[in-house]
Amino acid sequence: MIAGDDVLCGTIAAVIARRHINRIIADIGASIPLDGKRDYFRLHQSRFADLLAAIPPDAGGRALEIGVNPGLFTQILVRAGYHVRGTDLFPEHRAELWRSLGVEVRRWNIDTEPPPYPPASFDLVFFSEVIEHLANPPIDALATIRELLVPGGYLVLSTPNQFYLKSRLRTMMDIILLRPFEHDEEFRRWAGLKAEARYYTHSRLYSMRQLCWMLEQSGFAIIRRRYCDPWERVGLEWHRLPRYPHRWLTKALLWSVTRAIPPARSMLLVVARRPPA
Incomplete structure (x- = not known):
């Protein structure tokens, strides 16, 4: 019975934690001005929830977010009680937001520059939807x-x-239609990118095995790996069904398939740890 009670307590705690996360995200979403980033928030809110839920319970409160723009997840972290600092290629783009949040954001190109903070400065680092943009191999x-x-x-x-x-x-x-994998318009846009504009596009994508291998080669221990489905859920709000029934049903079918086959889901999420001294 003790083991069963432990499982029940763990399940209840997980439900309470998820409700708290959903409340934080809903509060941030409601506070975004009409001329702000509401569309971006709608597209990414499920990803934000997955990231927040992935934080280990024993993690400390000093957090670094690499690639902070447009700042919505930064707001969520601050609301959740973390002491947040950030880095970005263009920190000036949301300078007023950083001031209002009390978050220091420093310029940093992690692909080519030394870090703007000294070693052992943070308990927690978020590196979300950035690694695929790096022009160089990410191990360094x-x-x-x-x-x-x-x-x-x-x-x-x-x-x-x-x-x-x-x-x-x-x-x-x-393949069936004999089309190039990279469409001409996308290729021409990529070929014309210069300097830091090249980071606006994906350099390459990774499998879970590749991602975990790179982390281990970099000195991390893998704590948790998970296939997540944030992009499948975009557009599946019930109020969209009457307006876009065919699109909604197609999305719902895709989501049902990826729920049954986790490795086919849209996002890889890994929690890794720097080994204790």
Whole structure:
């Protein structure tokens, strides 16, 4: 009975934690002005919830968010009680928001520059939807993140899944229709990118095995790995069904398939730890 009670208590605690996360995210969403980033928030709110839920319960409160723009997840972290600092290629784009939040944001290109903070400055680092934009192989960047963490500190990392079902279906259609995998317009846009503008596009995607291997090569211990489905849920709000029935039903079918086949989901999420000293 003790084991059963432990499982029940753990389930109840998880439900309470998720409700708290959903409340924080709903509060931030309601506070976004009409001329703000509401569309971005609608697209990314499920990802934000997955990231917040992934934080280990014993993580400390000093958090670094790498790639803070447009600042919505930064607001969520502040509301959740973390002492947040951030880095970005263009911190000036949301300077007023950083001031209002009391968050220091420093310029940093993690792909090419030394870190703007000393080693062992943070208990927790968020590296969400960034690694796929790096032009160089990410192992050095991941090793730099490890050094920024205190011994025993955590990295929460997310990136699109190379084997997302929707992407694989699109590739199959390209093969059947004899189309190039990279459409001409997308290729020309990529070919014309210069300097830091190249970071606006994806350099490459990764599988879960590749991602975990790079983390281990960088000196991390993998604590948790999970296939998440935030992008499948976008557009499945009930009020959209009468307006876009065919699109809604297609999305619902895709979501039902990826729920049954986790490795086909849209996002990889890994929690890794710098080994304790």
